[in-house]
Amino acid sequence: MKAAIIGGGVIGGGWAARFLLNGWDVAVFDPDPEAERKIGEVLANARHALPGLYDRALPAEGRLSYHASLAEAVAGADWIQESVPERLDLKHKVFAQIAEAAPEGAVLGSSTSGFKPSELNAEGAQAIVAHPFNPVYLLPLIELVGDAGACERAAGILKTIGMFPLHVRKEIDAHIADRFLEAVWREALWLVTDGIATTEEIDEAIRMGFGLRWAQMGLFETYRIAGGEAGMKYFMEQFGPALKWPWTKLMDVPEFTSELVDLIATQSDAQSGHRTIRELERLRDDNLVGIMRALKKTGSGAGGVVAGHEAALPLADAAAELPVTAAQQVPATWADYNGHMNETHYLELGSRASDAFMALIGADAEYIAAGQSYFTVENVVKYLAEVRVGERLEVTTQVLKGEGKKLHLFHRIARGGEPVASVESLLLHVDLTTRRTCAPPPEVAERLSEIAARHGGMARPEGARL
Structure with a gap:
């Protein structure tokens, strides 16, 4: 295309x-x-x-x-x-x-x-x-x-x-969205013109308050909650009369003078002038990624769009010699105070690789919803190299053992072919109703056995301990 x-x-x-x-x-x-x-x-x-x-x-x-x-x-x-x-x-x-x-x-x-x-x-x-x-x-x-x-x-x-x-x-x-932005922008100009607030104070009012609510719920759903148990109708009845009060100046425009332009520009420079535009863009993007990743977990707002798009991206190939069970770029939210990927996220990658492998053998979300799954009982994480934000990681998975209710996996985490870590995981098959271990059904056991047989001829990975 x-x-x-x-x-x-x-x-x-x-x-x-x-x-x-x-x-x-x-x-x-x-x-x-x-x-x-x-x-x-x-x-x-x-x-x-x-x-x-x-x-x-x-x-x-x-x-x-x-x-x-x-x-x-x-x-x-x-x-x-x-x-x-x-x-x-x-x-x-x-x-x-x-x-x-x-x-x-x-x-x-x-x-x-x-x-x-x-x-x-x-x-x-x-x-x-x-x-x-x-x-x-x-x-x-x-x-x-x-x-x-x-x-x-x-x-x-x-x-x-x-x-x-x-x-x-x-x-x-x-259209739609810019009409809202125009209304907010116009009122913000009045607040600065009348000396009620600075550009920084207006931005703080948005980002510390309703901006966070709007990111996940928008306008009407936010106000529905404000109505409490009685809901939107109560909110409208209680706050509707305020629409007739002269709170805003949305129908008027402040005179767009050179003095107003200078005032806004001076305040904005004081607020953000210590950063370049590219630095501000990078800060904005890192914050947006963090917010949208959080929203992705609940499927709310823009996070739901990301989750849906991600679900359409290719899964691992079960027929591959060593299936790629996770692959992604390291987001800024994974960095710690040392400026590199925090140790907990290596384990997170290993956990996701285990989930992807489970899906390959049929133990997917539908399978889990029906009442069976694999539970991790032990992990060994080995760190081999430093990883920084923006680097792309790929995880391949080798089955060390796959029989009965035991599943023993070795996840290699690599950057451009260079090993950076490994996560060795021991899992047991569980009945989610009794919360006790049990053997998987034949269709899952058969798929697992096929992959385990292919991997059985491979050398045991260096560093495997379980």
Whole structure:
């Protein structure tokens, strides 16, 4: 699959990273002589962050290419994403050039944050709004506006690269999410203008309070809880009258003077000026990965999208000589105060490898839900080399013993073929009703026996102790 990115700014670069890191070939056209450098910096952040969301390996990266003409970039593309500046005349000009060169059937999406499809297509284009959120390579939301059939097709593609398509029912200026942001931004400007709060204090109010709630529940579900046991109806009855009180100035705009710009800029510099933009982006991405990984465990919000995408990534091959039972990039959340991967996460990788091996022999989630599983009774972890954030690890599993109710596994953890650790695990098959050990059913025992027989001729791993 090939994506053509027209416009390589922050958003275009984010699109390039999202497609590229999900295995697509990506062709970029941007006349800016700095485009390749800028996209390269976005990609560096994306390579650091996106794989860290997942506990399975993403597909191998696609091929990235830069082109001197728009026609070259869109040739053979399955998806064409326009991300040029928000000028309608410029977008019309770009769409006309795309129409001359684009293959039939390619999706044409516009990253516009404000224009409606009727405006984009006023001169004959057949584009849909495909409005993402920065950073595009991490945040899953994508607002789709336009022809229902085209949006449905686009949604199917976007889900395969880990995004959450939201089809906007009717076209409207600024779509859905940016209208909320506009309201909050406008009120924030008034609070600064009136001397009530600084930029830092407003940011603290968001990130220390409702921002955390919104990340997992959004607006209406948060307020449903605020209504207590009586629910949303009670909340509306109690707090609805407040809508008539003059709390906000959402219908007014503060005068956008040079003094206001200087005030905001000065406060923002004092708040964050000690970090470069790239440092702030890296901090943002590491925090987002940590939050989204936490949400992934419960399937809440954006974490549910990551979990669903991860479930579609390839599993281990049971027929392989030594099956790859875990493969992922080390996320920043696994680093400790020494700046390297903490010891507990080696065991976590070994645990996940055991789970993956169980699934290979049929002891998967459905099997466990039916009342049987394997319990770990002993682990031996051996650390061989230091591992840092961003490095990719692969775990292969050898069966040392697999008969009766015993399962003895040796997990090798490697970085580019170099051994960095091993986790040796002894497990017993258990009936979850009685919580006592028992022999596995014939179908599981047979699959285990087949793999154990293949591994029986291999040398016992150096360092095996159990």
